[in-house]
Amino acid sequence: MNPFPIVFASLRRHWVMNILFIALIAVAVAIGVGITAQERALRQGSAHAADKFDILVAAPGSHTDIVMNTIFLRPSAVNLLEGPIWSKLLDDDRVDFAAPLAFGDSWHDHSIIGSTAQFIDYLSGGLRDGAMFADHEEAVIGAAVPLEIGDTFEPAHGHGFEAEEHHHHGVNITVVGRMNATGTPWDSAIIVPVEQVWEVHSLASGHTENDHDEEHEHEHATGSPEHADHDTHDDDAAHEHEHEHEHEHETVKLGPPFDGLDLPGVPAMVVHPKSIAGAYGIRSSYRTDHSTAFFPAEVLVEMYQMLGNAGAVMRWMALGTQALVVAAILAAVLALMQIYRKQFAVLRALGAPRSYIFGSIWLYVAILVVFGAAIGLVLGWGVAQAVSQVFTAETGMAMTATIGKPELGLAAGFVIIGFALALVPAFMLYRKPVVEALRGS
């Protein structure tokens, strides 16, 4: 039995309607596929963004707010973690690495975060271009920040229009390095020394004055040729020259060790533990009245649950849409079959068995379903990709929508249901009396 000539002829005869059928099926499948693929891309992207943030320690408050601030760089007001508390983390034996994160400033909607050089290394695995900041007025930018090395910019307090128009700090910061791409919102971030954030907000520097003195004493003690040469001058000249020299070689103290006694608060600390046991220990130790510690994954799981619930609702809506589309197509096919009934009656008169009629109609509907589902799969993937790109552009979070088992399962489910429903018109025409159809009644 070869029903294909009849099927292809039927497809060609009402090609506009058939294209509409396929388009309807494609849209119905695309909605489901797009929602599922996009939801997964969002989960994967957000999980990837949180990869480097094993534990967050912050002042007590909303964990979601802290995650949104630190991982997704979505600014909101959070309490500050007191200096003595976070400085303890730097000396904690269970901590492999810890860095303060100080938010609040921005440049053209790019968050400016105060942290340490160690954090930059940890986050992006080194610099793609330039050098690490060595002064308060230097910055390392994320891979997607539209600045070049050597550019200067003026940070503003806050974010958005208010920040741009009214709250400039009056400090010019020079870009000295660019991080490797991380595929996270941090690609759009500008990182400055945490000391710079404290400085522009008129807070303590985080280092004692002795830090400089100690360094100079150390330099003197080394008895460098330069200093030996100074001894040959008279006292006044030597004193004057010593001041010039001190100015030229003033070393700016950035990053740890900090002065634990005179340390400003920070919105959050990112902590990388030495071990899993250590991670749970840190999480437990820093859950106090003055601090909170948590795994961002915990917050993400909660968010995924909410996302999952919303996704489930959307999937049910998509399923409802698909059911409506299938019902509409079925009704249209049944109407179309009334046009075809005489043709199939003629085939019966020419000797076609009922199975041929049944197979032809079933195959006709099945082809529409398969083509529609296949196009819907591609369309859904394309829409999810486009939405992902928009999300990526807006959040900096790398998201790639892929077609996985759930999407294939969804399309396959639609196809199977379509195959089953295709039996309805096939069976109805299969049972139609031939002579009645031949007479056109």
Add this chain to the structure above:
Amino acid sequence: MSASSDLSMPASTSSETASAIKTGKGNSSDSDNSTSPPLAINDLSLGFGKQAAPILSLPHLGVAPGTLLGVAGPSGSGKSSLLYLLSGLLRPTKGSVHWGDTDLTSLSEGACDTWRRQHVGFIFQDFHLIGELPPLENVLLPAGFHGWRIPADLRARATTLLDLVGVPTNRGSVADLSRGEQQRVAIARALLFDPPILLADEPTASLDAVAADNCADILFAYARENNRTLIVVSHDHTVIDRCTRLLQFEKGRLLTNAEAA
């Protein structure tokens, strides 16, 4: 077009096709199409509902093989119903329809489909071709009812048939053909398996006089020269005048059963 011996199948093609059919190539069949079976109708009655009067009643009718039988009568007289009964598409309320040893009324629907495919060539008033397919594919359409691939000799026969009815095979689709050409394609389709019985329902009613004459020539010449039984329902004297025997129906009853002059 001349309706002469050039319409009979070339011996080689005809025998090859018959051989292909008998050996199960393309369209399996156990039938012997070389001769038409005689038709015997006994006590035939067709009605709808137990109380209603029959729409067709035929106490007895015998038709010898190779008869060119015309069926005439006004609309609603039961002419088309007779064709459907003779092809097994309709089951009579009572009575029997025998084609040779085969009693159509005792066959299952599937067996009747098979018998019809092997023994009957149907020609309709409105051709009922598949407009999107080219002439050759239309002629070959019945070959796809039971076989996936069409045997080369059957394809060759379809080409020869189209050549014999005067329709070029290289036309894009039958929708581009004239009505006369379309009916000739329909005739070629009916002749694909060289059926012993040809049933035609108003084959010229949709054609102009020239095309009608042409189609009638082809159909009757083929039946006559290949000793096929042709039963043709028609109002058209072009057709009726070519028949060797005529049945005249009125209100479901046979009024006249006469040999042609």
